[in-house]
Amino acid sequence: MKKITIIGINYYPEDSAIGLYTTQKAEHLASNGYDVTVITGFPYYPQWKILEEYKSKPYLLKESINGVNVFRSKQYVPSKPTFFKRILHLSSFTFGNFLNLFRISKPDLVISIVPFTTSILLGWFLKLRYKSILWTHIQDFEFDAASQTGLGASTPTLFKILFKVEKILLSRASLISTISNSMMQTLHQKSCAEAYFLPNWIDENKINPRTSKQHQLLGSKKTKILYSGNIGEKQDWDVFMAFCRDIDASKNQIIVVGDGAKKDWLTGEINALDHVAYHPPVPYEELSDLLCSADLHILFQKTDVLDAVMPSKILGMMASGKPSLVIGNKDSEVKQIFEISNGGLFFSNYSNALVNAVEKLMERPSSCEKMGKSARAYVLSNFSKAEILNKMTEKVKTLLQHN
Missing domain, CATH: 3.40.50.2000 (Glycogen Phosphorylase B;)
Known part of the structure; x- marks a missing residue:
């Protein structure tokens, strides 16, 4: 052997x-x-x-x-x-x-x-x-x-x-x-x-919207916007906070699930925002329920980091059958994936146009469903x-x- x-x-x-x-x-x-x-x-x-x-x-x-x-x-x-x-x-x-x-x-x-x-x-x-x-x-x-x-x-x-x-x-x-x-x-x-x-x-059986149940952390009747993953240095948390402040708090609930080097800083920052909640990581067997219970996934990368890393969380986000919002470098491979798959919104910087695009998308359930299905089909075909x-x-x- x-x-x-x-x-x-x-x-x-x-x-x-x-x-x-x-x-x-x-x-x-x-x-x-x-x-x-x-x-x-x-x-x-x-x-x-x-x-x-x-x-x-x-x-x-x-x-x-x-x-x-x-x-x-x-x-x-x-x-x-x-x-x-x-x-x-x-x-x-x-x-x-x-x-x-x-x-x-x-x-x-x-x-x-x-x-x-x-x-x-x-x-x-x-x-x-x-x-x-x-x-x-x-x-x-x-x-x-x-x-x-x-x-x-x-x-x-x-x-x-x-x-x-x-x-x-x-x-x-x-x-x-x-x-x-x-x-x-x-x-x-x-x-x-x-x-x-x-x-x-991605294991299509482990992240599967057909078999998933509503996760207890995402029970809000508002639009549920989820970040799930490492709370570390590769993400742009200043942009995340700007997004939290600019999004309509009466219509949207933002949920952060994860841990990492920036967790203490982040939890301190969101403490005053009633529409933003933090939870520690869930067990892997709950991940499908968590990801598939979101209405929108978000990932805000630092735009000066170009393709030294490929965030694996993108695969889980797309496999959930829900659309994603990503900020990243305009020349990154993640942008190419989103352009090919039509599985989400990609921006190379933060602006009011981004917030408006999210709010318009969330008002069109059929567009969300189509985008989510395209995202899942792409990752199952390629990953x-x-x-x-x-x-x-x-x-x-x-x-x-x-x-």
Whole structure:
């Protein structure tokens, strides 16, 4: 039986974002006859604190979860992450899991998940030690994203070094995959290694308006406008607050469901607004009910961040069969997706025209229904879980045949 080791900080019981996708990758490979080991951290995301049931566990922990061997190292998790605290967070994950490299069996294939870029360093060590194949999968060009938020201008020398390190590490992989077409273009600029398109996916049975029920958090008789996801630095919360103040409070209820580094700031800001409510994340099994109970989904990205990341929450929003409102960079792939799918409204900046467009759309239920159906049809056609994971498994098979 061929052995596969996956290295990445996010894994089950984290049930959103990268943790969800890495877990489903690992379990899919295990169900297809591979001996799968995961090297990861302690679950902490999106709350930015280690889950209560894991706090008393030993520094190095081995578990068996759904047929996958899981080796964990307890990393430092800052309650209020800053750039330099994130460096400590990254370093503690990397050092602790270097110890785990000596606790696993020889892998035939190593898959390093980025973030963190240092996962490639750990994978490279296994490649050198065991002559394993190294596959790097990029969910987020973390250095690009950090530099685009303004840090690059204030610390140019640091980022020159980081990009050089990134280039060296990427060159060590036999195969590099990433999750969007625009990120594939960025990848080609950074590396000459073989590139593979491996997008995130949606499980049409898990997010399904036909089987969903009204979620208790979205029981308002007003138009229900939902943001569900990470409350972090990649979203433009100043624009969100402007939207909350400008939308008609007598007709609209805005609901935020999630957690993250900006949660405390956001909950303080919305405290005085009766038509805006915050709730912590819901379990994954409630996600379909939550998303499908909304009348409109919103996502306000910082417009200076261009295709260093592809927000996976877009897939869930569209799969709910409800329209979405997104603000983002005018050259982003998300804009292209909305133009092709006709699944929502996309704006490149905030204005009164945006608020007017939302209010007009909400007054036309037939347009909302048509837009929502178009959105769901598009993601099921292009981001099917079964199809994407089966293609990934075939790629794994091909790689291992040549080893």
